[in-house]
Amino acid sequence: MNITDEKQSEVPSNVRDLRDVPLSDVSDLDRESIIRRLLPETPVERVPVARFNSSI
Amino acid sequence: MNLPTVPFRQFVLKVHSRCDLACDHCYVYEHADQSWRRRPVVMADETAAWAVTRIAEHVKSNGLAHVHIVLHGGEPLLAGRERLGRLITELRGGLDGLCTLDLRVHTNGTLLDERFLDLFEEHDVKVGVSLDGDRAANDRHRRYADGRSSYDRVIRAVERLRRRPRLYAGLLCTIDVANDPRAVYRALAALEPPQVDFLLPHATWDSPPPRPAPTAYADWLIEVFELWDAEGRRMPVRMFESILRTSRGGTSLTESLGLEPADLVVIETDGTYEQADSLKVAYDGAPATGLDVFHHDLDTVARHTGVLARQQGLGGLCDTCRACPVVDSCGGGLYAHRYRTGSGFANPSVYSADLFTLITHIRRRTAMPTHSVPAVTMDALSAGYGGEEDIRCLAAAQRTIRRALLAGVGAHASATAGWDLLTRLDADHRDAVDAVLDHPYVREWAVRCLRQDGDPGYLANIAAAAAVRAGVAADLVITAVDGVFHLPTLGAFEAGPAAAARLVAEDGRFSLPDLPGAVWHPLRRLTAGDLSVALEDTDPHRHCHGHPASGRLTEAQAAGWQRMFAEAWAIIESDHPAYAPGLRAGLTTLMPLDPPEEGGSASSAARNAFGAVAAAPPADPATLALLLIHEFQHVKLGAVFDLLDLYDPAHTGRYYAPWRRESPRPIEALLQGVYAHLAVTDFWRVRRHRSGDGPGDVQFALWREQTARAIDDLERSGGLTPLGARFVAGMRRTLEPWLDEPVSGRAAAAAAELAERYRAESAAARS
Structure with a gap:
């Protein structure tokens, strides 16, 4: 999550630029990524199923 | 351990x-x-x-x-x-x-009949089925002991499951790179599973998988990914979704x-x-x-x-994995796949090359632009200032943040009506929507909702305000919060105990037809030359400044604020011009506070209210000028924190802050205090030379010394990132020449006495 690299003239953030993304097209991933950064204590990202996935 | x-x-x-x-x-x-x-x-x-x-x-x-x-x-x-x-x-x-x-x-599905499904339905047991793709792929491995195919029985089981969608959990497909990836994907997709797992066949360095090409498994999965992406990602594929999530700082969905x-x-x-x-x-x-x-x-x-x-997370991985740029997505792969006799599990995965290639491919294909801050802007901000372009850069990111937060609230069922209207307006009247979303307290409301402490129904009020600004016809039910029907950027209706009301808008006019007695309180503005800021005294989400907000101001009170603001702005422009461009670009709202019971001044900025400064009625215009400059420093630095990591959030150090003596402060708060008091020092540096400002010398001597000490603490803290260290160095560069400016011995002694008293008060508060 830490972005501390610096290009020559820009300091990049990992916050996606959503200004030109229509509200209806803001993806769950981008929304959750920003909410997670701003509100790390907010449970926006619950894993809905077991992570276990061995086949039979 | x-x-x-x-x-x-x-x-x-x-x-x-x-x-x-x-x-x-x-x-x-x-x-x-x-x-x-x-x-x-x-x-x-x-x-x-x-x-x-x-x-x-x-x-x-x-x-x-x-x-x-x-x-x-x-x-x-x-x-x-x-x-x-x-x-x-x-x-x-x-x-x-x-x-x-x-x-x-x-x-494996071979025995899954209606009676089993009845049992699972009765007890809400979801069912996942192993199926390796089309008939040819499935029968490559999944056979009975006598060699018979299992395919038809399994397909019949999946068809039964499709008729009971509540139970259908998904399909698990073990990869064989000899199979046609497109045929496998299409066969699975045709069964409309709610989720698909593609599993790498279990293998170790002792017993490696068949590998016809150096990255055969990545090549196979990339072909599936491209098809999945091109066809609109019709179903979740857990491996791909996990890579996308972890690439954006999220958690994996698979072990x-x-x-x-x-x-x-x-x-x-x-x-x-x-x-x-x-x-x-x-x-x-x-x-x-x-x-x-x-x-x-x-x-x-x-x-x-x-x-x-x-x-152990990263700490449990071998050196090769820890140094890998995709380790946050890969995580070293499945633990079992790292095994090698002799070194045990302290190895990269036997699929390491495949995972690296696949993750890198997906990241490259899904890259989106991110915000960035020009180095010159960072230099200007770290010096304590920032011009119009610098503040606009921060404001641009705030717009992204508000849109993301709003989308989060929009997913809530009770926000549906507002969300539908807002997304329609967003398509055709983006400026009107952005103008409303730029209102500082929209973010505060959204954050409260995401913390389960706000009313998502207020989204209808936001949408209504945008419709009014766009001149678009709208008819929807809006929500009362704290007794008012607030329309951000416009004002509020006071309408008694009603919790909801129908709002009708057309051509920029609007009304509550079912509440004819509702009293409209329009938003008033404070102006100074070409600068205009909102005087926000009705927004129910403005109570986020740590001080009691004023109620609706009388016309006389509003006029008093207007006079005070105009004179304060004149002082800023004439005596503190380095701060004027930033304020002009970023200060949008002044929120009046109740006068403190103990007297004196009160002011505040709130992390979730970019552009807003709250203040109690000040003693004079110079005090308001100081409060605006001081609080806007917090606004700027909060916006930098939103974008960039200046400190380690896990840093647990606590530090003395002379401006907040009740308890030691965490590193974020110390940074904020230093940044604000750099400007406070600057204010008094100028102000002390103006006639009639007796305490100016003492204030300058006090705050330059205290700010310098706090900068020392920051630099020694070990909690700054490299970027944070650079930011603090910028503040020091601004402050250092001021330390050599002469002050009278009497002022220096008075400042030292104050500093000593503050330390004693802090120690007493802690004991």
């Missing part, structure tokens, strides 16, 4: 240890661990009862709200409908009152990727606890713990060294 244990949240119950298929790639029977030969064929009722007891104990002792249980095998349906029914009833009876239980069964600690335990048919099932591929006995449900509770299992070893 003395590490906190991670409670188990996933439990795999091996209810039957044999299988009716003889797949030649099966990790249970065809790999190193042969413990299945020594185990009971089926889990006895007594063993199952002990397993439920142990899980229930663990749920209670760890306060778990939600657990997953997977009935597994062998082939679990071989246990028979009656035995499975008894087990499921026991599980539901033992756990449903304690936690939310996600109960699943993984099956085979990501850095999350393992929280899974297996209970075998004989009641023994085992570690990850996949470890069977490493060596005979690899998953064993030596513990069982009859004699050991799960808290004991959670402390087993083998379990702890899979919970």
Whole structure:
């Protein structure tokens, strides 16, 4: 999550630029990524199923 | 090793240890661990009862709200409908009152008939089916012992499941790179699964997978990814979604990727606890713990060294993995796949090259522009200033943040009407929508909603305000919050006890037709030359400044603020011009506070209210000028924090801050205080030369010294990132020349006395 690299003239953030993304097209991933950064204590990202996935 | 244990949240119950298929790639029977030969064929009722007891104990002792249980095998349906029914009833009876239980069964599908499905329907057990793709792919491995195909039976089972969508959990496909990836994907997609898992065949460095090309598995998966992406990602593919999520800082959805600690335990048919099932591929006995449900509770299992070893995140990986740029997505791959005789699990995955290639490909294909801050802007801000372009750069990111937060609230059911209108307006009247979203307290409201402390229905008010600004006709129900129907950027209706009201808008006019007696309080503005800011005294979400907000101001009070603001702005422009461009670009709102009961001034900025400064009526225009400059420093730095990491959020150091003497401050707060007091020092540096400002010399001497000391603390803290260290160095460069400016001996002595008193007060507060 830490972005501390610096290009020559820009300091990049990992916050996606959503200004030109229509509200209806803001993806769950981008929304959750920003909410997670701003509100790390907010449970926006619950894993809905077991992570276990061995086949039979 | 003395590490906190991670409670188990996933439990795999091996209810039957044999299988009716003889797949030649099966990790249970065809790999190193042969413990299945020594185990009971089926889990006895007594063993199952002990397993439920142990899980229930663990749920209670760890306060778990939600657990997953997977009935597994062998082939679990071989246990028979009656035995499975008894087990499921026991599980539901033992756990449903304690936690939310996600109960699943993984099956090869050959025995899945309507009677099993009735049982699963009755007890809400979701069903995942193993299927390796089209007929040719599936029959490459998934055959009966006599060589017969399993395909038709499995497809019939999946068709039964499709008729019971509530039970249909998804399909699990083990990859064979000899299969046609497009045919496999299309065959799976045609069955409309709610989720697909593509699984790398279990392998180790001792027993590597067939590999016709150096990255054959990545090449195969990339072909599937491209098809999945091109066809609109019709169904979730857990591996791809996990890579996308972890690439954006999120968590993995699968145990085979990501850095999350393992929280899974297996209970075998004989009641023994085992570690990850996949470890069977490493060596005979690899998953064993030596513990069982009859004699050991799960808290004991959670402390087993083998379990702890899979919970170390980055620290548990080998040097090669730790240095890898995609480690946050890969996580070293599945633990079992790292095994090599001699070095154990301290290796990259045997699929390391494939995982690197696949993750890199997906990241490249899904890259989106991110915000960035020009280096010159960082230099200007770290010096304590920032011009119009610099502040606009921060404001641009705030617009992104508000849109993301709004989308989060828009997903809430009670926000549907507002969301529908707002997204329509966003398509055709973006400027009007952005103007409303730029209102500082929209973010505060959205954050409250996401913390389950706000009313998502207020989204209708936001949409209504945007419709009014766009001149678009709208007719929708808006919400009262704290007794007012607020329309951000416009004002508020005061309408008695009503909680909701129909709002009708057309051509920029609007009304509450069902509440004709409602009193409209328009938003007023403060102006100074070409600068205009909102005087916000009706927004119900403005109470986020740590001080009581004023109620609706009288016209006389508003006029008083207007006079004070105009004179304060004149002082800023004439005496503190370095701050004027930033304020002009970023200050949008002044929120009046109640005068403090103890007298003196009060002011505040709020992290979730970019552009707003709150202040109690000041004693004079110069005081307001100081408060605006001071608080806007917090506004700027908060916006920098939103974008960039200047400090380690895990840093636990606490530091003395002379401006907040009640308790030591965390590093974020110290940074904020230093940044604000750099400007406070600057203010008094100029102000002390103006006639009639007696305390100016003392204030300058006091704050330059205290700010310099706090900068020392920051630099010594060890909590700054490299970027944070550079930012603090910028502040020091601004401050250092001021330390040499002369002050009178009397002022210096008075400042030293104040500093000493502040330290004593702080010590007293802590004792």
